[in-house]
Amino acid sequence: MTRIHVAPVLTMDPERPRAEALAVAGDRIVAVGTLEEARAAVPAGTPEQPHDGVILPGLIDAHLHMQRGGLKALAHLPAGAGLDEFIETMGRTFHDEDWPRRQPPTLDERVEGIDVAQRLFHQLGFTGIVDPATTIDEMRGYQEARRRGVLTMRTVAMPYLEPGSAATPDVDAVIAHLEGTGVSTGFGDDELRIGPIKVYADGEALKGQALLAQPWDESGYTGLQRISDEDFRRLVRFCAEHGWGVGTHAVGGAAIDLVARTYADVGPAVAERRFQIIHGYLEPTAETIATAARAGAIASLQPSIIWHNGAGLRAKLGDRAERANPVRSWLDAGAVVAFGSDGPFFAFDPRHLVWQAVTRRVRDEAEPLSLAEAITVEEALAAYTTGAAYAAFAEESRGMLRAGRLADWALWSDDPTAVTVDDLRTLRVLRTDVGGRTVHDEAAG
Numbered sequence: 044m045t046r047i048h049v050a051p052v053l054t055m056d057p058e059r060p061r062a063e064a065l066a067v068a069g070d071r072i073v074a075v076g077t078l079e080e081a082r083a084a085v086p087a088g089t090p091e092q093p094h095d096g097v098i099l100p101g102l103i104d105a106h107l108h109m110q111r112g113g114l115k116a117l118a119h120l121p122a123g124a125g126l127d128e129f130i131e132t133m134g135r136t137f138h139d140e141d142w143p144r145r146q147p148p149t150l151d152e153r154v155e156g157i158d159v160a161q162r163l164f165h166q167l168g169f170t171g172i173v174d175p176a177t178t179i180d181e182m183r184g185y186q187e188a189r190r191r192g193v194l195t196m197r198t199v200a201m202p203y204l205e206p207g208s209a210a211t212p213d214v215d216a217v218i219a220h221l222e223g224t225g226v227s228t229g230f231g232d233d234e235l236r237i238g239p240i241k242v243y244a245d246g247e248a249l250k251g252q253a254l255l256a257q258p259w260d261e262s263g264y265t266g267l268q269r270i271s272d273e274d275f276r277r278l279v280r281f282c283a284e285h286g287w288g289v290g291t292h293a294v295g296g297a298a299i300d301l302v303a304r305t306y307a308d309v310g311p312a313v314a315e316r317r318f319q320i321i322h323g324y325l326e327p328t329a330e331t332i333a334t335a336a337r338a339g340a341i342a343s344l345q346p347s348i349i350w351h352n353g354a355g356l357r358a359k360l361g362d363r364a365e366r367a368n369p370v371r372s373w374l375d376a377g378a379v380v381a382f383g384s385d386g387p388f389f390a391f392d393p394r395h396l397v398w399q400a401v402t403r404r405v406r407d408e409a410e411p412l413s414l415a416e417a418i419t420v421e422e423a424l425a426a427y428t429t430g431a432a433y434a435a436f437a438e439e440s441r442g443m444l445r446a447g448r449l450a451d452w453a454l455w456s457d458d459p460t461a462v463t464v465d466d467l468r469t470l471r472v473l474r475t476d477v478g479g480r481t482v483h484d485e486a487a488g
């Protein structure tokens with residue numbers, strides 16, 4: 044169906060940031076521009092639909108455990124619960140098991156969970172995600188959801204083969220698994236694609252496991268390294284030579300530095316296969332950030348983690364916590380920054396995360412973290428659109444509203460770049476379309 048949507052458009056296209064109409068035919072955008080330009084691009088008599096609100100590209104969460112969120116919703120959320128209840132419940136059950144039932148989830152339950160979760164995430168303006176640690180069972184779940192025609196959230200699934208587990212006891216076993224199927228990173232399409240593999244370099248910051256260059260305290264302890272330098276180098280080299288990308292969880296400065304230097308050694312595969320540094324938020328040096336950016340690594344960052352952990356990090360590290368989540372530094376070094384949430388565990392509402400990245404406020408603290416690492420609303424939206432699209436192998440098809448691209452867009456109640464920063468969190472997403480198909484419509488209920 045062909046239609047002209049008439050409303051102010053925030054395109055995220057640097058060549059034409061603003062427009063007044065969006066013409067869509069089938070699953071594609073055919074024109075973005077003035078109303079006259081849109082009319083000229085479609086047959087005479089094409090219906091025109093005026094909207095009260097502002098059109099933005101569909102957002103992409105570059106780090107969302109959507110299927111786990113769906114199962115968690117099935118286990119903890121009453122059927123038919125709305126978005127606010129979902130957000131509240133996921134916050135309240137932060138420490139609970141995702142799936143507290145005796146039997147592991149069936150394939151049907153996985154598909155049902157995906158269906159429940161994606162509907163709720165569409166209500167936040169999301170049209171795509173990167174699932175940052177997809178187990179074999181989760182991969183089956185996504186594949187089956189797609190086969191049944193259920194999957195409306197465009198999904199990039201990052202395979203997670205845990206070294207030390209029964210299936211893959213060591214790095215050699217991980218490599219054998221990766222080699223065994225003949226597919227690699229990028230395989231798939233805009234609906235479901237295989238992303239880089241997920242690897243852990245260190246642990247979690249609030250557990251004191253982030254691997255730091257300076258000790259955590261006077262004991263001299265510097266954190267937890269989860270894979271040896273040599274194993275990591277071997278795995279990264281294998282991946283670079285065999286078409287696999289790598290997304291490495293690296294929280295502390297020493298872990299981030301290991302990842303940056305290892306990536307820098309393997310050349311153009313880093314950019315081609317969208318290697319990521321995931322989290323990258325605690326004490327990376329300027330030199331480390333520059334090395335990673337030059338190597339072509341994506342900085343996959345989550346303002347939500349600092350919102351949750353900021354007060355705890357201040358308690359542990361004092362002033363050393365002030366520069367946590369250095370988004371400004373990553374951007375200024377020229378890295379592609381992709382925003383995500385690490386939901387459903389951490390806050391995943393993009394209105395809240397954009398606000399956090401701008402204000403640097405943290406939960407339970409009156410004072411924000413150092414504003415030297417603050418960014419603008421426009422930069423935060425770019426991280427959720429063009430930046431995250433690049434991480435999703437979709438920089439040619441999604442992330443901005445431009446003729447020829449997929450018609451993934453959301454109608455917001457107001458322009459996020461025009462409201463006061465505190466009003467960001469009161470905006471509503473009125474409608475969301477994926478490939479020209481409406482997947483959320485507030486008016487329709």
Ligand SMILES: [Zn+2]
Nearest residue numbers: 106108175385
């Ligand atoms: Zn995660």
